[in-house]
Amino acid sequence: MSNVDEYYTEILRFVKQAGSIVREKIYQHKDVLTKSCDVDFVTEWDQKVEKLLIDGISSRYPDHRFIGEESTSSGQKIELTNSPTWIIDPIDGTMNFVHGLPYTCISIALLINKITEIGIVYNPILEQLFTARKGQGAFLNGAPIHVSSEKELRQALVMLEVGTSRDPEKLKIVLQNITLLTSHVHGIRSFGAAALNMCMVALGGVDASFEFGIHAWDVAAGDLIVREAGGVSIDPAGGPFDVMSRRTLCASSMELAQQLSKILIQYYPERD
Incomplete structure (x- = not known):
């Protein structure tokens, strides 16, 4: 578990660095490319955020694996193994990001033996940092959160x-x-x-x-x-x-x- 503690501390640092990019660029002009269709967007900032996260993690943990949205769209094969694997969406809500709508986030999870140990979703525009560790609860900006009690x-x-x-x-x-x-x-x-x-x-x-x-x-x-x-x-x-x-x-x-x-x-x- 001490390794996961370390991974969590390190990824928070990289996520916050990535968040500063999203925050800086959301209201600026962006060059937009399309992927699967005319409304499936990617920007250079999606690619730069993903590179920042992967390079940062790889420099600390060279044996870790990755499943990333932009690297996958460029042709890398998706394979989930038992190795520590980071699953990354550098900018979830790229359409919103392109239009300047502040509902966009960085989403990253760590799976070890195909079990999710860490989950982080960060909206740097609204400063909402959602975090979770397996067995340790979920938090928004460090405060515990809980689902509603609705059953109907x-x-x-x-x-x-x-x-x-x-x-x-x-x-x-x-x-x-x-x-x-x-x-x-x-x-x-x-x-x-x-x-x-x-x-x-x-x-x-x-x-x-x-x-x-x-x-x-x-x-x-x-x-x-x-x-x-x-x-x-x-x-x-x-x-x-x-x-x-x-x-x-x-x-x-x-x-x-x-x-x-x-x-x-x-x-x-x-x-x-």
């Missing part, structure tokens, strides 16, 4: 996302779920950043969040933060959460999660 879907505020995919089948299912949920829940919200959506569940500000088509780097940190805040993280069909499945559902309680899973129209993207 009809009383729940639910986060969801359309996402960047413009696959017609996926869009159809997302819109069907939005229509379906309007008659079953208190309300629906969307921040445009999966990691922040999950952290809102951990904070108790919303009661559940789900998304299809996300990636491991979007959800690895948020999954631990939700669970350490007393919530649950499962597959949207009701089974166990799988960080590589590109599917997530987290909630304040198992009762709420299962109610939501039973009414959702499912979508199964290709795995990471």
Whole structure:
């Protein structure tokens, strides 16, 4: 555990350095490239933040492995092994970052033997630092946080996302779920950043969040933060959460999660 303590201290230092880049650049002009489609963006700052984090960790721990959004999009193969592995989204909510909307964050998790030991989600614009260590609780800026006590879907505020995919089948299912949920829940919200959506569940500000088509780097940190805040993280069909499945559902309680899973129209993207 002493090694994990050290890893946690070091990654916080690198995350805060990366956060200063995001904070400085969010309201400036950015050159934008596209990846999978016209609304799947990447900027030079996504790439620079990821490089800062990977270079910083590698300089201290050369045997550690990485799964990063931008390195993966450039062709590196995703492989989750038992080795210490950092799963990194350098800027979750790149669309928001490009437009200057302050709901954007750095998301990073450490998995050892495929078990998440550290989760950090940092929104440097609003100065929200969500942290969790396995078995040690979840925190916002150092203060303990906890999910809501909601167990009834009809009383729940639910986060969801359309996402960047413009696959017609996926869009159809997302819109069907939005229509379906309007008659079953208190309300629906969307921040445009999966990691922040999950952290809102951990904070108790919303009661559940789900998304299809996300990636491991979007959800690895948020999954631990939700669970350490007393919530649950499962597959949207009701089974166990799988960080590589590109599917997530987290909630304040198992009762709420299962109610939501039973009414959702499912979508199964290709795995990471």
